[in-house]
Amino acid sequence: MKLLLVEDEPELAHSIASFLEQVGFRVEQAPEFAQAMEKIALYNYDCLLVDLGLPDGNGLDIIRALRKQESATGVLVISARNAVDDRITGLNLGADDYLSKPFHLAELNARVQAILRRRQFGGKAAIRFAEICVHTAERQVFAGNQVLELTRKEYDLLLFFLANKYRVVTREAIAEHLLGDDADQMDDFNFIYSHVKNLRKKLATGGAGDYVQAVYGIGYKFTDQV
């Protein structure tokens, strides 16, 4: 999977690229508007990550150019301007999703994977991890052959873990993923414990292994390695 990251801040771009490469993506970078326009004209990418505020141009114009080529490339807008107008314009121009800075890398990763699933498999992708299989179109989770009855939040949590498997995801990242903007108000992560507990219980009842590891009170890691 090849991604193009259009971000003018070199250090931010580097941290994003590092994380996504660790997850297994190939990441190319275009720190400037002109460079980004050239790259989308020459190469094919699975997903474009574009910052709106570029020093030599508007990220929205890159999306326009891309959509004119009628390419199937997914687009994730990342912007520091958390403005409703930008969000609406971006989505109207054909962006798949919008993420406002600052964001958690785990969240970015989960969003990119969701875009790729939608774009490439029409949302029909099955995500597998050991004996766990998630059919995203039907929102069904199997442990082996057994269907697990998960609540909406537990399902979201599992998908988030799977997108960031073998990675440490912090409680903050989980809280924001589950609550969205409302998490801004919350500094109390107790509710996460109960969701994680319930998810583990249901996975265990379904016969799946316990893949959720607590990491030093910081967060969790979904892994089958000890």
Place this chain on the structure above:
Amino acid sequence: MKLLRHTQRGYLQLAIPVFLLAGMGMYLLLIRAVYDFSDENLQQTRIEIENYIHEHNTLPAYFQTSAIFMDSRQLITACPERYLDTLLFNAAEGEQEPYRRLEFPVLLQGKHYQVAINQSRLEHEELALSIGLFLAVLFLLLFGLLWWVNRRVADKVWQPFFTTLGQLRKFNLAENTPLHLHDTPVDEFRELHSALQTLSTRVRADFQAVRQFTENASHELQTPLAVLQNEVNLLLQQEQLTAAQARHLEVIARQTRRVSRLNQSLLLLAKIENDQFAHRKPVALHQLIGQKLEGLADVAQAKNLTIEKTLAPVSIALNADLADILMTNILGNAIKHNVPGGFLQVQLTETGLLVRNACQKPDKPPGDLTNRFVRGNARVAGQGLGLAIVQEICLKSNFQLKVQYADGVWETAIYWPGQG
């Protein structure tokens, strides 16, 4: 007091004494003229009488014109010639009437006579009175007419002023439309318009600059914070991380997050103050509150809260972003500051929103908590900006905010003005 009243009052203050003095002067002049006329008339009659005496060598037995009659008597010595005002009995009218009388001596056959001719002043006084009255009415009419014309002209002349005033009232920086004033033929107003245009252009430019600054500040601060957060996250992924290192990183991550939220809250406050959320449309509050409570249900459940809600269907004109932030902050606070196993009551009615929740006694008086950076409870993490943002939103939306605490219960009440 209106400007027109001011000018008209000054006008009146000057006009009344002037008119009074002029009226009095005119009356005196008229009286004078009447006397002169009378006296001349009498003099003329005297000449006629003297001629008669000269011709006939005897006093006329009877002399009367329409308004003049004569009387005479014999004297021992010559009398002086004199004019005088007197009252005489008018037989025709049967009463005393004022007369102008000219007495003059006549020497006839060695005898001294005093001849007097009398002219009634009644007619002349009536004439003077009617002329005076006529003039007074004319003055009043003129004055009234001037007043009316003045008013009409003023109304017309000031029309552009009121149009301009209306446009100024409607002028809103956040709406980003330049001030457009109608042309007017009056020089003063044209000058006013050009000054206002210059002013509004400059203010708009400044406002844009502030807005740009807000955006730039946001961008500039968020990026380093995002880099920090990402780097910490990347460090956390290291396999060889020890528990102690992880704890340090966790603190860094948490504090970075805190600064980042603080930055966002301050930017939000600045944006609300700058009226950057001016666009309003009807917001279905019952739906919004329902969604928020659903979103926060997890957190509430973790605290084992009992939630009780009575939501009447209410739609009010409000900025959608602000409505969202308002509800998030109020309901978020009610849950965040709640006690384990506590309660939360949300009551939405046509007139307002009442949120009551169990709460520990705040360290500061409730009224202070709407100030910035005042935290109600040191044991609950927070920036001390939540209620300040609520307050600011209420202020901008013309809502009335009331917070109070009594016996373990916190109450947040918002009242909005009647819609309609």
